Amino acid sequence: MTKTEMLKLNIGPQHPATHGVLRLLVELEGEIIKSCEPIIGYLHRGMEKIAENRSYIQYLPMVDRVDYLSGFFNSFGYCTAIEELLDIEPTQKANYIRIIMMEFNRITSHLMWLGSMLLDLGATSPLFYAFRERESILELFEEYCGQRMMFNAFTFGGVKFDLTKNWLNKAEKLIEKMPKYFDEYEAIITKNPIFMDRTLRIGIIKKEVALDYSITGANARASGIDLDFRINNKKSIYSEFKFNIPIKIEGDCYARYLVRFAEMRESLEIIKQAIEKYKQVKNEPIVNKKFNSVFLKIPNEQTTTYTEAPRGLYMCQVIADGTNKPYRIKHRTGSFSSIQLLQELVVGNTLANLMPIIGSLDFVLPEADR
Amino acid sequence: MIYDFLKTFAEGINIPSLIFESFWAVLMFAFLAAFMIIVVLFLVLFERKLLAAFTVRKGPNRVGLNGIFQTIADAIKLLIKEDISAYNTDKILFTLAPLIFFMPVMILFGLMPYTNLLYAVNIPLGVVAVMAVTAFSSLGLILAGWASNNKYSLLGGARAVIQSVSYEIPLVLSILSICVLAGSLNLKEIILAQSGGLFHWYVIPNILGFVIFYISTLAELNRNPFDLPEAENELIGGYNTEYSGMKFAMFFLAEYAQLFILSLLGVLLFCGGFQSPFGIYFGVGFFIQLEQLFWLFAKTFCLIFLAIWIRATLPRIRSDRLSVFCWKYVLPLALLNLLFISIYKFIMGG
Numbered sequence: 001m002t003k004t005e006m007l008k009l010n011i012g013p014q015h016p017a018t019h020g021v022l023r024l025l026v027e028l029e030g031e032i033i034k035s036c037e038p039i040i041g042y043l044h045r046g047m048e049k050i051a052e053n054r055s056y057i058q059y060l061p062m063v064d065r066v067d068y069l070s071g072f073f074n075s076f077g078y079c080t081a082i083e084e085l086l087d088i089e090p091t092q093k094a095n096y097i098r099i100i101m102m103e104f105n106r107i108t109s110h111l112m113w114l115g116s117m118l119l120d121l122g123a124t125s126p127l128f129y130a131f132r133e134r135e136s137i138l139e140l141f142e143e144y145c146g147q148r149m150m151f152n153a154f155t156f157g158g159v160k161f162d163l164t165k166n167w168l169n170k171a172e173k174l175i176e177k178m179p180k181y182f183d184e185y186e187a188i189i190t191k192n193p194i195f196m197d198r199t200l201r202i203g204i205i206k207k208e209v210a211l212d213y214s215i216t217g218a219n220a221r222a223s224g225i226d227l228d229f230r231i232n233n234k235k236s237i238y239s240e241f242k243f244n245i246p247i248k249i250e251g252d253c254y255a256r257y258l259v260r261f262a263e264m265r266e267s268l269e270i271i272k273q274a275i276e277k278y279k280q281v282k283n284e285p286i287v288n289k290k291f292n293s294v295f296l297k298i299p300n301e302q303t304t305t306y307t308e309a310p311r312g313l314y315m316c317q318v319i320a321d322g323t324n325k326p327y328r329i330k331h332r333t334g335s336f337s338s339i340q341l342l343q344e345l346v347v348g349n350t351l352a353n354l355m356p357i358i359g360s361l362d363f364v365l366p367e368a369d370r
Numbered sequence: 371m372i373y374d375f376l377k378t379f380a381e382g383i384n385i386p387s388l389i390f391e392s393f394w395a396v397l398m399f400a401f402l403a404a405f406m407i408i409v410v411l412f413l414v415l416f417e418r419k420l421l422a423a424f425t426v427r428k429g430p431n432r433v434g435l436n437g438i439f440q441t442i443a444d445a446i447k448l449l450i451k452e453d454i455s456a457y458n459t460d461k462i463l464f465t466l467a468p469l470i471f472f473m474p475v476m477i478l479f480g481l482m483p484y485t486n487l488l489y490a491v492n493i494p495l496g497v498v499a500v501m502a503v504t505a506f507s508s509l510g511l512i513l514a515g516w517a518s519n520n521k522y523s524l525l526g527g528a529r530a531v532i533q534s535v536s537y538e539i540p541l542v543l544s545i546l547s548i549c550v551l552a553g554s555l556n557l558k559e560i561i562l563a564q565s566g567g568l569f570h571w572y573v574i575p576n577i578l579g580f581v582i583f584y585i586s587t588l589a590e591l592n593r594n595p596f597d598l599p600e601a602e603n604e605l606i607g608g609y610n611t612e613y614s615g616m617k618f619a620m621f622f623l624a625e626y627a628q629l630f631i632l633s634l635l636g637v638l639l640f641c642g643g644f645q646s647p648f649g650i651y652f653g654v655g656f657f658i659q660l661e662q663l664f665w666l667f668a669k670t671f672c673l674i675f676l677a678i679w680i681r682a683t684l685p686r687i688r689s690d691r692l693s694v695f696c697w698k699y700v701l702p703l704a705l706l707n708l709l710f711i712s713i714y715k716f717i718m719g720g
Contacts, residue, residue, distance in 0.1 A: 009521050016606060031525070031689060122686025128425035194595055194685050265582060351525070352689040355604055 006034060010219050010353075013042045017120045017355055020365030022339065024071075024354075031350045036340045043369040052330040056082055056296045057201035059329070060151045066331055067367035068149055069112055072098070073309040074104040074331075075154045077316035079233070081305045083155045084296045085320055086291060094286050095237045096278040101153065103267040103274070104141070105125070107178075108134045109310035110264050117257070117359030118189065121198055126189060133181050136174055143167055156296070158287030168275060175275075178268055186261070192322070197254035203345050203357035206251060213341045217312025217334045219361060222259045223251035229308035240277070243270050253360035297324050311362055331370055335363035377550060398492040399480040406479045410627045410666075416671070417626075417678050424682035428472035447624075451615035456519060459612065468620035472509025474503045475627045482634055485560045485644050485662035494556040499550055501542055501547045502634060504590065507628065508534035511592075511609045514621070518612040526608025530599035533589055537596075538697040541586035543704035544579040546710040556588060557638055566643040567649030573640040575714055578707045580640045582700055583634045584676075588630045589696070591625070592674055594681040596710070598689050633673040634666070641669050 005222040020360040023043035027034045047066060051059045063078040063093035064071035076098055083090060090098070115130035138148045145161055146151035153160050189195055205215065210223040220227055228245045246262035297318035307314040312334020321327035338361040345361075346354050397464060415430065417439065422429025430437035455464055481500055508530055515527015523620040551572050552560040564571050573580045589596040600608035607613075610621045630632040637643060643663035651658045687695070 017604065050426060118685060122597065123684060124421070125425045125682045128427060132426055188683065192685065194687055197691060198685065198688050350602060350688075350690055352598075 002088050006007045007153065011354075016134065017358060019116060019293075019358065019363065022363075022365050025353070026346075026354075028351060031352065032347050032349060033349055033354065036343050036346045036354075038337075038339050040339060040368050043366045045366075046157070047370045048329055048331065051326055053325065055294075055324045056156070056298070056326065057115055057293050059326070060155065061150070063316075064152055065366070066370055067309065067311065067333065067360050068337070069109045069363055069364055070105050070310050071149060071151050072102045072154065073307050073314055074316075075151070076102060077305050077307040077309075077331075078318075078329075079154045079156055080307070081303050081316045081318040082296075082298070084235075084303045084305065085301055085318060086156070086296075089159050089291055090158045091284050091286065091288050093162075093278065093281045093284040096274050097159045097163060097286065097368065098109065098154060099237060099241075099274045101141075101144070101151075101159075102162075103271045104137050104171075106267045106310045107264050108137050108145070108258050110267075111137075113260060113310075113359075113362040114185065117232060117356070117362070118357040120355040121195065123195075126185060128183070133178065140167065140174065143170070144150065155287060155295050157289065157291075159284070160287070161271050161276065162286050168279070171271070172275060174266055175272055179265065182261070182265060188260075190261075191333050196254065197256060198353075199360065201250075202253045203349070203360065204252045205341065207249075209341070210251070212339050213344075215312065215334075215341060216337070217308070217310070218259045219256055219334075219338055221246065221314065222248045222255040224249035229306045231312055232352060233306050233308075236304075238270070238303045239248055241270050241273050243273075256356075256360040256362075286346070297322065297323065298299065298326075309334060311367060312337065312366065333367045333370070335365070335368040338363045339368050382510045386710035394463070395480075395491045398488075399590070402488075402490055402716050403476055403479045407506070407623070408629070410630050411441045411445065412438075412539050413626050413630055413674065414444075414622075416674070420675065421682055424679070434464070445606045445619060445623075448615055448619040454618070456612045458519045460519070464612075465617070465638060467510050467514035467517055468617045468624070470513060471507050472620045472624040472627075474505075475624045475631060476504040477503050479627075479633075481557070482631070482638065483561065483643065484666060485659045486562075486660060488663070489558070492556070492558055495555045497531070497545060497555045499558070501545060503539075504632070505534070505538055506573055507624070510592075510624075514613070514672040515609040518567075518609070520612050522605045522607070523609050523611045526599045526605045526611070529605075530592065530609060531666070532693060533592070533596065533599060535627055536693050537586045537700070540582050540696065540700045540704040541590060543701075544583040544586065545639060547576055547579045547704075547708045550711050550715055551576060553715075557643075561643035561645065565645050565649070567645075568642075568647045571640065571642045571647075576640065576707070576711055578703065579711065580636070582704045582707065583636060583640065584673075585700060587636065588677065589692075591629050591677075593629065593631060593677055595684040595687045596692065597686060598692060629677065630670065630676060633670045633677070636673050637666065637669040 007028040009028055010023065011026055013021040023039040025037040025039060025044065029125045045241065047062060050062065052172055054062070060075065063074045068072040111130040111134040115127035118126040130258060140153060142148050144163070144167060147150050147153070204224045205219065207224050210220050210225055213224070218226060226245070228238055231245065233236070243266045246259045246266065248259055300320060300322045302317065302319040303316040304315060307316070312336065313332065315332035317330040319328040320327055341361070342357070346357055377390065377392065418440070419429045430440035432441045433439045456460065478500060481493070481496055481503070483489040483492060511530035512527045515530065517522045547557055548560060552563040554560055554563065555599055592599050600610065605611070613621060644666040646665050647663065651661050653661045
């Protein structure tokens with residue numbers, strides 16, 4: 001009698017396709033995955049605990065590091081939470097700058113996703129093309145705030161730096177060029193038969209499953225859930241902008257690809273409108289200075305803000321206790337939910353299908369571990 | 371010239387002609403192999419430079435003039451690395467596997483005619499020998515996957531078996547269609563049957579066979595889009611995950627040597643080998659040899675360029691689609707092509 005055994009494969013934490021230090025404990029029968037257990041925590045930095053020992057302004061530079069690919073969104077969520085607690089409004093000019101920065105940040109984040117997903121599928125060139133465009137946006141960021149990834153440019157009640165004329169010119173030129181680049185990517189990716197073969201009807205997230213796992217962001221919108229916190233949010237600063245929210249109902253990897261791609265184009269539209277609106281604003285300060293942010297004390301209150309980050313809902317809850325330090329800060333991120341979904345999503349697929357699924361879910365590990 | 375000189379010298383000191391002939395073949399083989407290894411080293415650079423150009427980069431540009439000695443520097447670095455093997459590996463097979471992968475490729479260098487005078491041996495059943503030796507190298511991959519005691523390597527080795535078993539058959543069938551056209555199994559005769567310029571090459575009637583041959587070679591070579599056995603995003607390095615230093619260098623070099631030699635085979639079978647595309651040579655005497663060598667390398671590098679282009683463009687094919695693609699589409703097409711070529715040959719008066 002021969003005895004058959006499942007092959008237990010330990011994928012990660014150091015593995016080229018796990019986007020950081022995710023560890024997957026996979027049981028294989030042949031090449032079919034029978035079970036998958038995602039193990040996270042290799043990048044845990046204890047950010048929420050650190051926040052309790054810092055004053056509010058001291059924690060501000062750290063919050064950018066929750067998700068290193070979309071720093072503006074994290075600090076936006078944190079800043080709006082503090083603003084709500086203090087009951088102040090950022091100036092209109094600051095809001096426009098925030099939107100311009102965040103949407104550019106969304107494009108860089110999605111470009112990073114595009115390159116790494118295609119790299120997971122074995123195509124090397126799109127990574128370099130995506131990084132070329134990402135680089136030009138990062139240069140804009142660098143010119144704006146001196147940083148490429150950990151920006152630390154938003155502050156309570158506004159932003160730290162104003163936009164210059166030169167910067168606006170450069171940004172406008174870039175926005176004009178961008179759609180052409182996107183067309184180039186689409187030309188080599190979207191209708192590529194091998195790419196379609198590897199992503200169509202692979203890793204389908206049903207609407208109910210997505211709701212059960214509280215999937216948000218582009219992953220949810222690819223499963224037919226019409227949820228975007230830029231619009232479904234009472235205090236949204238996006239209310240005066242016109243843009244579409246791309247939605248697909250298929251829920252497979254290809255739908256997630258299409259949704260993210262369409263989102264990049266929509267982001268460009270938003271930036272275009274925001275720059276127009278920014279130019280019409282005259283002589284307004286960039287920061288609403290009604291308080292001393294260094295010796296900030298917040299009364300015994302709590303609040304929660306909802307931000308539509310590139311990887312889904314970024315929720316920032318701040319509980320204050322009257323001192324100059326927060327009693328508790330809680331971040332809720334999209335990646336955490338997406339990773340938990342893996343254990344259900346990949347079972348029954350081949351090992352080769354694991355890659356498009358991981359790639360299309362677009363999670364980054366520091367965001368899940370914090 | 372050297373041959374004649376050595377032959378008279380050998381006859382002068384009463385060496386039997388059989389011993390002299392085999393000695394000459396070994397000498398030629400050693401010369402050709404050494405020459406080709408250098409060509410392959412530059413082929414690695416060629417690929418890296420081209421990929422860089424495809425992906426708007428500069429590529430290696432530090433070692434030597436614009437980076438021409440980059441591969442040599444890499445090779446030296448790999449040679450002086452410590453020889454590491456992981457815990458519980460099968461020591462003998464682990465060491466043997468790169469050799470088994472490397473050896474058949476080197477044998478292939480000896481079987482190819484490079485010009486009408488430059489070859490190591492010219493055996494009557496050259497095509498059969500080439501096919502036999504090519505099939506041998508996948509054994510090295512399986513052994514490497516098995517001996518590494520690593521699950522990724524094992525999966526890579528298993529995929530290599532599936533791939534080489536599947537694509538061996540269409541490869542052989544497409545080569546057979548050439549043998550039908552030429553009416554010979556000797557590589558040199560196949561080339562000479564294509565003399566007379568571009569329109570006498572077998573790629574013209576046998577374009578389908580050429581496409582099948584090219585797809586199958588890409589699969590045999592484990593190159594994009596068929597690079598499943600070493601899919602780095604799934605299997606880290608596949609069969610060569612555990613290898614480092616000299617042993618890895620052997621895998622690496624053998625892979626590129628295989629790319630070169632199979633592209634060369636494609637040129638010999640389908641594109642008239644060393645023959646000029648104009649049907650005439652411009653040089654005389656010794657220069658004809660050089661011209662033939664030039665045409666051979668030019669055509670080979672065109673095929674290699676195509677392979678690199680494909681690598682820069684396409685993602686990897688799905689592992690279950692690989693076999694389906696072979697058995698459902700490529701193999702029936704190869705059989706039909708063989709039938710079609712046989713009828714063509716019959717009608718054209720073979």
